[in-house]
Each structure stands twice: as C-alpha cells, then as structure tokens.
Amino acid sequence: MANPLIELFRDEYLLAVHKPAGLLVHRSPIDKHETEFALQYARELNGGKHVYPVHRLDRPTSGVLVFARDRETARNLGKAMMAGDVHKTYLAMVRGWPSASGEIDHPLREEPEDRRLKGQDQPIREARTRYRTLATTEIPVEIETYPRSRYALVELCPETGRKHQLRRHMKHINHPIIGDANHGRGRHNRYFAQRFGKGRLMLAATRMAFVHPVTGENITVSADPEDSFGQVLSIFPCLDCF
Numbered sequence: 001m002a003n004p005l006i007e008l009f010r011d012e013y014l015l016a017v018h019k020p021a022g023l024l025v026h027r028s029p030i031d032k033h034e035t036e037f038a039l040q041y042a043r044e045l046n047g048g049k050h051v052y053p054v055h056r057l058d059r060p061t062s063g064v065l066v067f068a069r070d071r072e073t074a075r076n077l078g079k080a081m082m083a084g085d086v087h088k089t090y091l092a093m094v095r096g097w098p099s100a101s102g103e104i105d106h107p108l109r110e111e112p113e114d115r116r117l118k119g120q121d122q123p124i125r126e127a128r129t130r131y132r133t134l135a136t137t138e139i140p141v142e143i144e145t146y147p148r149s150r151y152a153l154v155e156l157c158p159e160t161g162r163k164h165q166l167r168r169h170m171k172h173i174n175h176p177i178i179g180d181a182n183h184g185r186g187r188h189n190r191y192f193a194q195r196f197g198k199g200r201l202m203l204a205a206t207r208m209a210f211v212h213p214v215t216g217e218n219i220t221v222s223a224d225p226e227d228s229f230g231q232v233l234s235i236f237p238c239l240d241c242f
Contacts, residue, residue, distance in 0.1 A: 005041045005065075009221045013073045013214045014066060015046055016221040021062040021200050021228065025053055042067045054078050055086075058164065060179070062226050063090070063205025076213035081161065086210040090156040090166060091225060093202035093232060094175040095188050097136045097150050104129045104169040111163045128159040129169045137236045143187050151178070153236060156203075166203060178202040178232070192232055200228050 004023060009016035019025070019038050026039045042051045042065075051067040052074035068074035080086050110122040132155045143149045152175070156166050167183045170176055176184040178192055179201040193199030204225040212219050225233075 003041050003044055005038060005045060006223070007045055008064065008223055009219070011215075013069055014077075014212070014219075015042060015051060015069055016064060016066045016208070017042060017045070018223040018226070019057055019062060019065040020226055021060050024059050025056050025065065038065060039067075055081060055161070057205055058167075058201075058203075060181075060201035061090075061203045061205060062229065064088075064208045064221050064223050065205070066208060066221065073213055077210065080210060080213065084159060086208065088158055088205060089207035090158075091134075091204050091206050091229075092154050092156055092166065092170065093178045094152050094154055094170055095150070095178065095185055096175045097152050098131065098133050098154060098173065098175045101132045102130075102173075104131065104173055106169060106172050108162045108165060108168055125162055126160060127162045127165050127169065129166060130157040130159060131155065135236050135238075139235055141191065143191050144185075149188070149191075151235065153233065167201075196228075196231055198228065200232070202229065202232060204229050 004020050006018040007015070008018055024037050026037050039051065039053060043049065046069060051069055052071060054066055054068050054074050054077045057063060057065055068077060077086070105128050107124045108127040109124045133152050134155055135153045136150065138148050138150045140147070141149050158165050164183070167177055167180050171183040178184065179189055179199055181189065189199060206225065207220065207222045209218070209220045211217070
C-alpha cells in the first residue's frame, strides 16, 4: 500500500505530515485489530528510523501532524505544547450559525484512553477554545424541524489540549461538528453521508505554529483540507471565501 502521509516539513529534528481521516496515530487499546498507523508510515518516511509523536489527532480528524526525529526534541516540543506555546488552527463545519467570534471557556472531564475505564471518576480540567465564523450557508432541506438547514465554516484555535476538546466544546455551544458520531447530531450526519456517498468528521488541522525547539526559528506548518472535506464544503456558495 502506498504511504498515505504527505510530507509537509522536514529537517534534522522534525518531520511534519498531513494525516488523512480514518488513520490512527498509534496503536490503541480499543482498536487492537488495526494494523496501520501514522507512526509506522512516518517511520517509513524517516528511512525506517524511529520517530516520536509530539501530539495526537483523533482518528477521524485529518491534517497537520508533527513528529520529532529524536527523543530530546520530542520532549522539548512537548513541553512547549504543555506551556501553550504551540498554536494550532483547525477548520470545522458545524450545524447552525455561531456568532462571528468568541471564546468557549468550559472545563471538561478527562476521557480515558481506554473506553473501558469510562464512567470511573475522572478529573475535570480547564479547557478553552477560540473560534471565528468564516462563512455561513443555508440549504433548502428539512433535516430536523425547519424547512431549511443552516451550516457554518468555523476556524477553531484550542488554547488547551483536552481530549476531543473541539468536538465537545462545539457541542456545548449547540453547534456540533458535522460527522461527529459521538458529540454531533445523527440526522445531519446521515444527510451528508448520503449526499456525498461517505460520512466523515468535518474537522481538519490546517496549521501549526511554534518556535523550533532546537534552532529557535519560527516554524509554521500548513495543509489544505483533504478532498473529502472540500467536497462537503461545496454546499457553500463561494469556496474562494476560505
């Protein structure tokens, strides 16, 4: 199988790629049957040498994913992420029309990696997300109780890094992300899956900016959303707006 990762940036210390939706970053205790991971494909791009993931993307989320090529670089970039010095930008398509911009400051209970532990008492952590509405549209389709249905394309910038933070925060303000099976609205998800022949989470990591942990340079890694994301955005009248 061809390597599904697209290389975006490489130097002696870092390797940044575009991860497609549907690919796990690494082995998970709840997906033991899976045999393909972004980690193994990144290692392939790295000439078979080990790489170190410094953050994660959920399986259904596509976009920018950064690996370190040595343990010390991974440790230092990880510290920068914990300190809030790494800036991430996502695009998402949501139900309804959010306000022009805002900040969601809503603490979240930690979700354990192993779903078998869900339901056990977990700590609640602060969580903040800034958002900006880029475009809105309305289609003449009755999906819930209205004869027309509204959607928006939003830019999301998490200021903390909680598990499923963006998905949970957009649900919290009643603008769930399209295609989100756990936190979204089933009728809307099914409509877009049927209309475009395949469902997907409409969330893409499009930009990551940080100070290089070794050279001190300002690094920005960007990636356009993959084709399956762009196809759904065809419901917006002017793609050039984005």
